[in-house]
Structures are given as C-alpha cells and as structure tokens.
Amino acid sequence: MVNIPDAWYNILADLDFALPPDVQPDLPAGDRAGGIDPQVPLSLVRQEMSREPWVPIPAEVRERYAQWRDTPLRRATNLERALGTRSRIYFKYEGGNLTGSHKLNTAVAQAYYYRKAGATRLAVATGAGQWGTAVAAACQMFGLECHVYMVRSSMTGKPYRRTMMELLGAQVTASPSDRTGVGRRFLAAGDHGGTLSVALAEAVEETRTPGTRFCAGSGETYSLLHQTVIGLEARAQLAERDVWPDVVVAGLGAGSNFGGLAFPFLGSALRGERAVRCLSVEPAACPKLTRGRYAYDYTDSSERTALQKMYTLGHRFTPPAMHAGGLRYHATAKVVSALYDRGLIEAAAYQQREIFSSATLFTRCEGIVPAPESAHAVHGAVVEAARADERGEPATILFALSGHGIFDMGAYRSYLDGEIADDIVPDAAIAASLAHLPTQPVSSDV
Amino acid sequence: MVNIPDAWYNILADLDFALPPDVQPDLPAGDRAGGIDPQVPLSLVRQEMSREPWVPIPAEVRERYAQWRDTPLRRATNLERALGTRSRIYFKYEGGNLTGSHKLNTAVAQAYYYRKAGATRLAVATGAGQWGTAVAAACQMFGLECHVYMVRSSMTGKPYRRTMMELLGAQVTASPSDRTGVGRRFLAAGDHGGTLSVALAEAVEETRTPGTRFCAGSGETYSLLHQTVIGLEARAQLAERDVWPDVVVAGLGAGSNFGGLAFPFLGSALRGERAVRCLSVEPAACPKLTRGRYAYDYTDSSERTALQKMYTLGHRFTPPAMHAGGLRYHATAKVVSALYDRGLIEAAAYQQREIFSSATLFTRCEGIVPAPESAHAVHGAVVEAARADERGEPATILFALSGHGIFDMGAYRSYLDGEIADDIVPDAAIAASLAHLPTQPVSSDV
CATH class of the missing domain: 3.40.50.1100 (Rossmann fold)
Known part of the structure; x- marks a missing residue:
C-alpha cells in the first residue's frame, strides 16, 4: 500500500479565514433538524471542525482502499x-x-467510523443508486447491515442498481414505503413515484430503530x-x-x-x-x-x-x-x-x-x-x-x-x-x- | 510501459509434439470455406504456425495496451x-x-495487423455485443472503419451495447439484414430474430466490399x-x-x-x-x-x-x-x-x-x-x-x-x-x- 496516502488533507488548515458558522433557521425549536446531526459520530464531527492539516487514514480504511x-x-x-x-x-x-465512481472513498470511511461508534446498521437514501451502492459496499466491508430507500421511479427504471445493492447484502425498499410515517403519508396522498427528498426523510425516520444511523455524504x-x-x-x-x-x-x-x-x-x-x-x-x-x-x-x-x-x-x-x-x-x-x-x-x-x-x-x-x-x-x-x-x-x-x-x-x-x-x-x-x-x-x- | 510485456509467449515452442493439422471436409471444392481464411493477414497466419517462443508485441499495440x-x-x-x-x-x-473483458487484448492486435495488411474496414459478427465492442474500440484506435452485424434479438434486448459500439464510431446493423444475400434469405423465410451463425455469414459476405476483412477471435x-x-x-x-x-x-x-x-x-x-x-x-x-x-x-x-x-x-x-x-x-x-x-x-x-x-x-x-x-x-x-x-x-x-x-x-x-x-x-x-x-x-x- 505504499502508493496510498496515509492521511487525508484538510484544507481548512491552510485558510487564513474561518468558514461562516452554520445557523439555526427562524423556526420553533421543535421544528429544527439541527446543525450537524447529533447522530453523526464524534470522529466525523471532529473532522468537520478540525484545523489540523493531516487526518490519519485508519489502517482498516486504507486496507479497503487497497481493493x-x-x-x-x-x-x-x-x-x-x-x-x-x-x-x-x-x-x-x-x-x-x-x-463506478469516487463516492466509495467516503462511504468506506464513514462506514468505518459509524461502526466504531457502535452503529450496527446504516439507513441511506438513493436516487439513481450510486450512493446506495457505495454505502452497501462499505457496509459489507465492515459488517454493518444496510437499508437503502430507493426512489421508486428509479427502482423501476434501473432495476440492475437494486440487484447490485442486494448482491452486496443490502436491503432495498422502494420509497415512498409503508415502513415509515413519512412514506405512508405520501402513499396515502397518491404519490407512489417518490423523490430523493422523501427517501431521505424515510431513511432519517428509520434511525428510530436502535443501532441504526443515517448516512449522507457528498457536500x-x-x-x-x-x-x-x-x-x-x-x-x-x-x-x-x-x-x-x-x-x-x-x-x-x-x-x-x-x-x-x-x-x-x-x-x-x-x-x-x-x-x-x-x-x-x-x-x-x-x-x-x-x-x-x-x-x-x-x-x-x-x-x-x-x-x-x-x-x-x-x-x-x-x-x-x-x-x-x-x-x-x-x-x-x-x-x-x-x-x-x-x-x-x-x-x-x-x-x-x-x-x-x-x-x-x-x-x-x-x-x-x-x-x-x-x-x-x-x-x-x-x-x-x-x-x-x-x-x-x-x-x-x-x-x-x-x-x-x-x-x-x-x-x-x-x-x-x-x-x-x-x-x-x-x-x-x-x-x-x-x-x-x-x-x-x-x-x-x- | 515497463510493466507491459514486450513479446507474447508461444506455447507451441515448448511442445514436443505437433498439433494435428486442419483438414478439408469431404465436400466439393466449391463448397469449402477453407482452412485459415485466405483473408487473414500473413502476419497472423505466421503467428498461427510459428514455433518461435517469443513474438514481439508491436510498439503501436503496446502503446494501446498501456491505456x-x-x-x-x-x-x-x-x-x-x-x-x-x-x-x-x-x-x-x-x-x-x-x-469489460480480456477480449480487447486480441482485438487491438488484430486491428493493428489488418490495418498493416491494407484493410480499411473490418466486418464482425456479435451476439451479446462483447466482441463487437472490442473490435469497434480497436478499429477506432487504428483508424479502421468497423461494421458490426449484431444478432437482432440481442440488439433489441441489449440496446446499450449497440450505443456503446456506435459511440466508438462503429456502424451497427441488425442481423438478419437486407444488406447481404444470406440476410435477405433469412428475412424472406420469416426469420428476423437472428443467430450468431447468420450474423457471421453476413459479416463474411461483407468482405466482398473492397478493403473489408472479416475478423474473428477467440479460439x-x-x-x-x-x-x-x-x-x-x-x-x-x-x-x-x-x-x-x-x-x-x-x-x-x-x-x-x-x-x-x-x-x-x-x-x-x-x-x-x-x-x-x-x-x-x-x-x-x-x-x-x-x-x-x-x-x-x-x-x-x-x-x-x-x-x-x-x-x-x-x-x-x-x-x-x-x-x-x-x-x-x-x-x-x-x-x-x-x-x-x-x-x-x-x-x-x-x-x-x-x-x-x-x-x-x-x-x-x-x-x-x-x-x-x-x-x-x-x-x-x-x-x-x-x-x-x-x-x-x-x-x-x-x-x-x-x-x-x-x-x-x-x-x-x-x-x-x-x-x-x-x-x-x-x-x-x-x-x-x-x-x-x-x-x-x-x-x-x-
């Protein structure tokens, strides 16, 4: 693994300014979704805030990168x-x-940190299936269960993506589904095709199940x-x-x-x-x-x-x-x-x-x-x-x-x-x- | 390109016996398809017969292998x-x-040798599309035109394979087609779905077009x-x-x-x-x-x-x-x-x-x-x-x-x-x- 870096590079360390802080919207407290989700492991929260130039890549992650x-x-x-x-x-x-894309780089790291923080299962939302596939693969690597809410219209149009996730051991549910309150509301309203927004809401709701965490990752x-x-x-x-x-x-x-x-x-x-x-x-x-x-x-x-x-x-x-x-x-x-x-x-x-x-x-x-x-x-x-x-x-x-x-x-x-x-x-x-x-x-x- | 071999290995050189020769079938001479197709470039015929242990890989082929x-x-x-x-x-x-497979290794080599022998166009037959895609890619590399006869039932069932070949600049025709005598016979008989056998026959017939050669390659x-x-x-x-x-x-x-x-x-x-x-x-x-x-x-x-x-x-x-x-x-x-x-x-x-x-x-x-x-x-x-x-x-x-x-x-x-x-x-x-x-x-x- 000599050619794989042993640390990630944190650009915040080289900026001579701080990022504008996140702020709470002007909503009643009960309606707020929070800043960084409290479910995100502390290790990832620290990475979000760190000004250290180098963050060591855990050996288990590097080993998987080597695939x-x-x-x-x-x-x-x-x-x-x-x-x-x-x-x-x-x-x-x-x-x-x-x-098939770069997304696996962070999916592997996140699955590792969630596992270390005690999660046993990740819930994610996916549109066309790329993020769902990446997280499914990463969960398989670290012995986590994976539940993917896939926008129903995509699942119908791209059945091979669903198969790929199942091949990787993930459970795949078409969204809107009757598994969540959000899903049932949309189904009752006659919306069966779904959107990423609804699938995200279903995956977040799924975190009420003990051991389950929601995982998102591109921005x-x-x-x-x-x-x-x-x-x-x-x-x-x-x-x-x-x-x-x-x-x-x-x-x-x-x-x-x-x-x-x-x-x-x-x-x-x-x-x-x-x-x-x-x-x-x-x-x-x-x-x-x-x-x-x-x-x-x-x-x-x-x-x-x-x-x-x-x-x-x-x-x-x-x-x-x-x-x-x-x-x-x-x-x-x-x-x-x-x-x-x-x-x-x-x-x-x-x-x-x-x-x-x-x-x-x-x-x-x-x-x-x-x-x-x-x-x-x-x-x-x-x-x-x-x-x-x-x-x-x-x-x-x-x-x-x-x-x-x-x-x-x-x-x-x-x-x-x-x-x-x-x-x-x-x-x-x-x-x-x-x-x-x-x-x-x-x-x-x- | 230090890690790419500079010669192919010919196992015939290390055998203490000769392969049983090909023989003509018991048919009238006019009905025979020939042993090694006379259209195959001499360079490939020599490779078929050689007992030399190493056959140098041409620089142009190695350069493409490096992709x-x-x-x-x-x-x-x-x-x-x-x-x-x-x-x-x-x-x-x-x-x-x-x-997506090893087939490109020989497609590149064959396209190179056909080009060197003066061909301007290769005709091939493909079932599911792998060989057609490999030859299309190889033709693109060496400035050859490529005409693929694709079994019609496969073309209907696997449209993305056709798109891939066209993206690579190939002309793709559903077989049986009305471009060849063989194809017209099958169409007239009501067979529109096609088989690899018919597609092969159409590609071979296509070699009547000047500059066009037929190219096959797995056995x-x-x-x-x-x-x-x-x-x-x-x-x-x-x-x-x-x-x-x-x-x-x-x-x-x-x-x-x-x-x-x-x-x-x-x-x-x-x-x-x-x-x-x-x-x-x-x-x-x-x-x-x-x-x-x-x-x-x-x-x-x-x-x-x-x-x-x-x-x-x-x-x-x-x-x-x-x-x-x-x-x-x-x-x-x-x-x-x-x-x-x-x-x-x-x-x-x-x-x-x-x-x-x-x-x-x-x-x-x-x-x-x-x-x-x-x-x-x-x-x-x-x-x-x-x-x-x-x-x-x-x-x-x-x-x-x-x-x-x-x-x-x-x-x-x-x-x-x-x-x-x-x-x-x-x-x-x-x-x-x-x-x-x-x-x-x-x-x-x-």
Whole structure:
C-alpha cells in the first residue's frame, strides 16, 4: 500500500479565514433538524471542525482502499493528438471500482467510523443508486447491515442498481414505503413515484430503530476531506513524472469530487509552494457558482435543516431535465463556496451538447466512457487546452474523471440521435428561486 | 510501459509434439470455406504456425495496451477470510477496460495487423455485443472503419451495447439484414430474430466490399497467443512478491481466456523450471473437455469450415439455457484440446447455482462483480482452496477474473431469486450430438 496516502488533507488548515458558522433557521425549536446531526459520530464531527492539516487514514480504511487504489493517473495522448493541442492533458480515473465512481472513498470511511461508534446498521437514501451502492459496499466491508430507500421511479427504471445493492447484502425498499410515517403519508396522498427528498426523510425516520444511523455524504466537509485521497495520489503520481499542473479541472455538484482532486494542489498554492489554477465546471442547467448567490440557505427542500452559507440557486430551484443527475444540487459545499467567494478558485458553466461532444471524443480516443457528471471536466479540459494554445502558452492540465458512464448509454443515445437540447436557465427562473432564500438567520449554531 | 510485456509467449515452442493439422471436409471444392481464411493477414497466419517462443508485441499495440495495462493482480484476502481457508488466493483482473473483458487484448492486435495488411474496414459478427465492442474500440484506435452485424434479438434486448459500439464510431446493423444475400434469405423465410451463425455469414459476405476483412477471435491459436500478455504480467507480478502458484484456474470457452493466463505458467512447467497445475473450468451445461470427444469436427454449425481436431460435443450441440453465454461454444481451441489429451492440463465442470454462489461471496468480499463466465474460475478457486485445506496442504491459487458482470445483473437477479436451475446435460443429448461428427477427413490442409 505504499502508493496510498496515509492521511487525508484538510484544507481548512491552510485558510487564513474561518468558514461562516452554520445557523439555526427562524423556526420553533421543535421544528429544527439541527446543525450537524447529533447522530453523526464524534470522529466525523471532529473532522468537520478540525484545523489540523493531516487526518490519519485508519489502517482498516486504507486496507479497503487497497481493493481499488491507487487509481490510474494517465496522460490522454490520443485526445491531445485528436485536438491537435500542444497542451498536455492528464486525468485521474476513479471509475474502476464496483460502484463506478469516487463516492466509495467516503462511504468506506464513514462506514468505518459509524461502526466504531457502535452503529450496527446504516439507513441511506438513493436516487439513481450510486450512493446506495457505495454505502452497501462499505457496509459489507465492515459488517454493518444496510437499508437503502430507493426512489421508486428509479427502482423501476434501473432495476440492475437494486440487484447490485442486494448482491452486496443490502436491503432495498422502494420509497415512498409503508415502513415509515413519512412514506405512508405520501402513499396515502397518491404519490407512489417518490423523490430523493422523501427517501431521505424515510431513511432519517428509520434511525428510530436502535443501532441504526443515517448516512449522507457528498457536500459535508468531512466528505471532501475523505476524497482528498484522490488529489494526494494524483500529486504524487505527477511528481513521479516531474509534472506540476497549471490548472486542475473537476466537475462540480455538491463539491466532493472537485474538492477531492483540487484541494491538495490548492493547498500547495495557498502555502506559497507552487501556483495552480483550480477550475470547477458546472452544468449551464444548474449554475450555482456562476449565477447563484453567496448566502445562507437550507441544504434541502424540507426547509427544516440548519442554514449554511453557500453559493446557492435557492433551495426551491429545480434545474431543467439533464443527464448529469449528480450535478443537480441547488448549492455547493460551504468550503468550496467560501473559496470561490474569495477568488481562490474559478468556475465555468457549459451546456450538455458541447459536454457530450467532448466526452464522445474522449471515449473514442482513450477507451473510457465518462459519466455525464465527469464529462463536464473532460469538456473543461478541452476548452482549457484550446485557450492555452490560443495564448501561445501550452498548459499542463489535470482533470478528474470521477466515474464511468457505462450505465448512461441512454444519455449517449440521446446525444448520438441529436436529441440533447440547449439547457440555459432563464434569469427569471433563478431570480424567482432566490426570492425564497430564508430571511436573516437568528442565532449561531457554533 | 515497463510493466507491459514486450513479446507474447508461444506455447507451441515448448511442445514436443505437433498439433494435428486442419483438414478439408469431404465436400466439393466449391463448397469449402477453407482452412485459415485466405483473408487473414500473413502476419497472423505466421503467428498461427510459428514455433518461435517469443513474438514481439508491436510498439503501436503496446502503446494501446498501456491505456489499461498492466492490469491488477490482487490477493483475495477477504475471500480467504470468509472461506476460513489457509490457502492463498490471487486473481488477475481483466475487466478494467472499456469493453469489460480480456477480449480487447486480441482485438487491438488484430486491428493493428489488418490495418498493416491494407484493410480499411473490418466486418464482425456479435451476439451479446462483447466482441463487437472490442473490435469497434480497436478499429477506432487504428483508424479502421468497423461494421458490426449484431444478432437482432440481442440488439433489441441489449440496446446499450449497440450505443456503446456506435459511440466508438462503429456502424451497427441488425442481423438478419437486407444488406447481404444470406440476410435477405433469412428475412424472406420469416426469420428476423437472428443467430450468431447468420450474423457471421453476413459479416463474411461483407468482405466482398473492397478493403473489408472479416475478423474473428477467440479460439484461433493467434488469439491465444495475444492473450498471453495476461499470464506474462501475472507471472511477473507474482514474482515481485516471491510467489509461484501451485494451481492456475481459468474459465474455458473457446480457449483464449484460459490459454492467456495459463500458458506462460505451463510453459515454465514444460521446460522443467517450476511445477504448476493448470485447471480449466467449464459449465456443466457445456462440458466439452470433461464429457466431449477428441475428434475432428467443424468449427461452426455451417458444416462448411475446415475440420479441426478438438475436444467437442459435436457442432450440432445446443447447451441448455445458461447465463455464461461466452462458454456455450461446442468445442475448444485445438491447442487447449491437445494439451488436455496429453494430460498436461486438467478440467472440471460445475453447475450454475454453485458458481453464482461463489461469485456472490466474491463480490461481497472483494468489491468486483464477476461476469458469469469469470465466475467459473472463482468457483474453481474456491473448490481448490477447500480441497487443499482438506489435504492439510494449503495451496497458492491464481485465477483469471476475465471480466466484470455489471451488465449481467439479470443473471444475478435470477440467482438471488432462487431461479437458477440445475443444468446437467443428459448423456443421451451428448451421444446424439456426437453421432453427427463428420466422417474421416479426406485430405490434409497443411
């Protein structure tokens, strides 16, 4: 395991400012969902708050990482040739594990910490199934039971995802279900298709069962921390080739993929060691950094969570239909938001058609089909290469290929058939959503 | 590329006997399909005949191999723990490329040689789509056009495979089609669902188009040669850990997966360097080695091909329904057959239910879902470990995990639902099929 880092990197240690604290919404106390869920193990709460630069990766977690890590760092020479660029394009590929994406990095860590804190069972919610699959795999590793509430319409449309989770020993329940009060209410109201929001509420309700904890993980600061294993590996792999990137590019949803690759590089820059640009790429259909507002907002549509200061399109924002389901979140992680607010990272938004065009070229050149989410980074890298060439200063580009798209042939089919439409969000839609931002917070949570 | 071999290993060099020559069937000359197809490039014909121990891998092919090789060699420590075995179980994983299996190793080599021989376009036939995807990817690499005839019933049932091939730039036609005489005959007769046999005939007919060649590749001696990159890497990776296997286990279809992993080890044994057992695992539903006959037979059901001496169940044999479609071939490669006939390799046949049971345990332990074909090797390794423990002599076992099964959730679903049946072939069915073996060949092809 010499090539797997022995500690995660905590970017908070290299910031000369503190993150704005979470605050309680202006609600009667009984209606509040709390800041950091009190059920979250203390070990994870400490990671969320820590300013120590390095958090040791437990030996049991590293041992499991070794099932698929270190992951490949490759140069896309065929893509470079096809583009005719003089820039160098590298990518870090996280799709080579069972669950097909980077999400397993934090799922394994979380399952470990929950187990250590005495949990015997994790309840999670999943839409298309990626997070559910990752947690199911992680629970299997540490002898935890796993109960997944899967949005019923997804379960019908993607039955293989359910099978995969069951193969990994998880119990899978279609949501809304009659197992929970929330579920029964929605069923009684005639809603059988479900949404992620309902599935989340059911999984949270499930924690009334002794030993059961709810587990979520893509925008929390500790999720970003766990994902830095990606960037740390990439930095070491590039160093072996005497390479340092001019720009690091990653798709941006809730933030863990972007933070995972970019933070270790950005940390070097913040410490004044080496300069680097960090570019996040978001869909034009969900442009939280490029067109959102830096403000306190709810983290989900229940309007019961603590408020976090984030770049947000408003918690009621509904993006147009798009294939990169993982990038539909209305906001992004508070760490990423703070960095963007201070000009320490960059953001770009692109449209689906151009993104799939770059992804298709990449597939033909490099033999990996990018997930639609990851395709954003592919396109970002392609654009960066072209701009560098135009400037007459070929660049060294590193991007995050966070997952494979072999389960996304439907999206590629639409692209090949010319059926992918423009997806620019009208200004009015964003303004309408931002009008529902909560009013000034009343109390600090810290 | 230091870890990718620079030459393939040719086991013919270490045999103290010659393979029985192919012979022409007892047909009017105009009806014969020929021995080695005259369209096959001379470079491949030479590889088929060579007795040189090493065949250099062209630099262009190695460069493409580097897109996904070397492939992981891992110890299945969690599986060992779950089994409670004192044996050590290693596996070599070939599923980490776009096409999801080892087939790309020979597709890349063949595309290279066909291109060098002046072909501009390859026509291939595919059932479920694996071989078509591999050749499509390989054609894309070397600037060849690719035309895939895909069995229509598969194309309807597995639309994502078609999309994948088109994404790789291939033209995909449902077979039977109206593009060929053969296809039109079947369509006129009311057969629209198709079979691999018809698709093969259409692809062969397509070679009347100038520049177009037909390309097949799983049982040819040169395919087995190209696959030895697997075993050569595995041998080097084990040597780094000071490990030599007592037994090498691989699933057996037409032979290229088994030969690819086993031959480099077997070669060492044949040269008297280190002892090793090589165990092939076949489905009880298609038991060509364990219950077939070593005899001259046609290589497909057209009864027009040259005759090869192989272990065969008869070219009219139809195995019961099973999930490992890649292991349904009625016979196996002539090299593998000759080795078995001389007692140089071993064979075992297992049933689907026990195979899926081992594969499910493996998934939960090691985080990779085996393809149903590869699951045969998983089960073979599990049985070998148990036997070694019983003997009180823990063994070191290496098996071939030739591909992933994430497209095979339907098969696993059946297993989880207890719907996988026994699949022992009755003696009478084999006897009936063997009764149709061709009569004594009349002339040598060599």
